[in-house]
Amino acid sequence: MRTLGRRRAVRTVAAAILAGTVLAQTGAVDPWANSEWSPPPGYHGPVFKLSHDYPTQMPAIPTNPPWIRALGGKPISADNALAYVEAVKNYIGADMRTLITDYDHWNAAQRKWYNLPWMFSIRDPIRGTYHALPQDASSFPLSNLKKKVINDYVLVYYNDVAAYTLGQFWGKTAQEPNFKQTQFLDGSIIIKVALTDALASDWSPLEGAVVWDLYPPVLSGENPSAPTKIVKATVFQLDIIVKDTKTVPRVKNPGAPDSGTGWVFSTLVYDKNIAGDFWARMVPLGAMWGNDPDINSVITPNATLQQNVVNPMAPLYAVETLGYGGRLSGPNDGAVSENNIIDGQPVPRARISSCMSCHGVAEWPLKSSLVPSVNGSADNPSDPNNSFSYFLKPGTVEFNQWFQSRPGDVPQDDGAVALDYDMNMTIKALPLWLKYSGGKTAVRTEMLSQVPKRLQRLLLEPEKVTKTGRLIH
Numbered sequence: 001m002r003t004l005g006r007r008r009a010v011r012t013v014a015a016a017i018l019a020g021t022v023l024a025q026t027g028a029v030d031p032w033a034n035s036e037w038s039p040p041p042g043y044h045g046p047v048f049k050l051s052h053d054y055p056t057q058m059p060a061i062p063t064n065p066p067w068i069r070a071l072g073g074k075p076i077s078a079d080n081a082l083a084y085v086e087a088v089k090n091y092i093g094a095d096m097r098t099l100i101t102d103y104d105h106w107n108a109a110q111r112k113w114y115n116l117p118w119m120f121s122i123r124d125p126i127r128g129t130y131h132a133l134p135q136d137a138s139s140f141p142l143s144n145l146k147k148k149v150i151n152d153y154v155l156v157y158y159n160d161v162a163a164y165t166l167g168q169f170w171g172k173t174a175q176e177p178n179f180k181q182t183q184f185l186d187g188s189i190i191i192k193v194a195l196t197d198a199l200a201s202d203w204s205p206l207e208g209a210v211v212w213d214l215y216p217p218v219l220s221g222e223n224p225s226a227p228t229k230i231v232k233a234t235v236f237q238l239d240i241i242v243k244d245t246k247t248v249p250r251v252k253n254p255g256a257p258d259s260g261t262g263w264v265f266s267t268l269v270y271d272k273n274i275a276g277d278f279w280a281r282m283v284p285l286g287a288m289w290g291n292d293p294d295i296n297s298v299i300t301p302n303a304t305l306q307q308n309v310v311n312p313m314a315p316l317y318a319v320e321t322l323g324y325g326g327r328l329s330g331p332n333d334g335a336v337s338e339n340n341i342i343d344g345q346p347v348p349r350a351r352i353s354s355c356m357s358c359h360g361v362a363e364w365p366l367k368s369s370l371v372p373s374v375n376g377s378a379d380n381p382s383d384p385n386n387s388f389s390y391f392l393k394p395g396t397v398e399f400n401q402w403f404q405s406r407p408g409d410v411p412q413d414d415g416a417v418a419l420d421y422d423m424n425m426t427i428k429a430l431p432l433w434l435k436y437s438g439g440k441t442a443v444r445t446e447m448l449s450q451v452p453k454r455l456q457r458l459l460l461e462p463e464k465v466t467k468t469g470r471l472i473h
């Protein structure tokens with residue numbers, strides 16, 4: 001049985017390498033390429049330039065940064081967490097304003113923001129975004145989204161402290177990632193700009209928001225193909241995550257695994273009703289620094305969460321998509337699933353994830369699905385149309401595996417290397433490295449042999465994986 005499984009894996013890898021191509025064999029693949037695609041004919045504006053000159057010296061790490069000062073010397077809680085988010089927002093404000101509203105003057109390298117390698121096949125050449133998630137209008141029942149299906153695009157940047165770890169991990173060549181260097185240092189900030197191809201005319205909460213021109217490749221075939229048209233997309237969410245083991249320290253639990261995530265996850269969402277410019281209108285939706293494992297939201301749905309806070313003033317469209325038991329998740333994040341079967345019963349709408357629940361499976365190789373699915377995948381093999389998602393029953397021990405508050409160096413699954421909550425690495429850069437770096441077939445085969453069969457496709461067809469761990473068909 002074992003040998004057969006292995007042989008099959010070898011064949012799949014070989015096919016993937018072939019698809020990922022001739023370029024690999026001629027050694028011409030450049031992991032640091034900006035994008036495989038050219039901007040549209042006649043386009044003369046600024047283009048995306050991959051920033052990858054990662055610091056090789058450890059950057060000065062602020063000892064008492066403004067976000068920690070904002071806590072007023074108290075432990076992080078619902079009382080001061082939004083002040084923490086505001087302080088981080090201010091700290092990155094000048095850079096984000098330029099990136100988002102003054103693209104002609106955006107120079108990521110100069111401002112010390114960095115990107116990941118290997119993502120050339122999915123990046124749009126104008127902005128460097130890539131497709132993250134298609135969503136049905138039914139995801140937003142209360143805010144009158146008129147477009148039937150929306151597509152979300154994202155762009156990720158790491159600050160210099162985070163990029164120091166990227167340099168240690170990827171080295172100069174990005175060919176041989178060093179899995180002993182996966183942990184980010186305190187002061188690391190990672191941001192993600194999220195856009196939707198819904199415009200204000202489709203969705204009134206977006207009135208007055210910034211619109212970007214993207215030129216996304218087409219992802220429907222076996223491999224991506226060249227972009228065919230400019231897509232107008234609205235900036236509606238900005239994730240900000242901060243490594244901060246001072247605020248969220250590791251806790252030793254006698255007789256039980258350590259806890260304490262070491263991170264504060266937060267997100268800003270566009271609120272058209274706020275006075276001021278676009279940046280003033282990006283308001284905190286909330287923050288979380290753990291998954292509240294001690295609160296079983298099925299048994300005690302009204303218990304107040306202790307490691308999550310949601311801004312009571314946040315706009316309606318953004319709170320429609322909060323996660324399991326009200327844990328933090330944003331409109332672009334997919335923590336709410338439509339059309340599900342749970343415990344044999346149809347469930348039209350289920351809250352099954354949260355920022356840190358989904359990011360908690362950042363591990364290599366990936367051994368759990370991103371969301372708590374039956375069969376280790378959001379898809380069900382006996383349902384070829386993928387019309388339903390199959391989830392573990394919320395509140396059960398199995399389901400709760402996705403709602404722990406593990407430190408970033410403790411993987412969700414035994415035998416995997418924890419990637420410190422970094423999903424961009426787990427589900428995009430590393431699988432793309434696997435696909436395009438060529439050679440090392442044995443290493444990869446061994447790696448894949450540890451991955452449950454249903455998840456292998458996620459690693460082998462990374463271009464088509466959405467952020468909830470499903471494949472675009």
Ligand code: HEC
Pocket residue numbers: 131132154156190191192239240241265266267328329330333334335353354355356358359370371421422423424425427428466467468
């Ligand atoms: C259902 C899964 C899921 C949920 C929920 C989710 N994310 Fe992510 N996130 C991903 C995946 C997958 C990626 C990488 C691919 C991408 O960028 O879409 C990612 C990327 C990111 C990144 C870029 C750096 C990194 O770690 O990869 C940040 C920052 C981020 N998410 C923050 C958040 C925040 C904050 C929330 C909640 C408000 C959130 N995410 C909710 C799956 C999720």
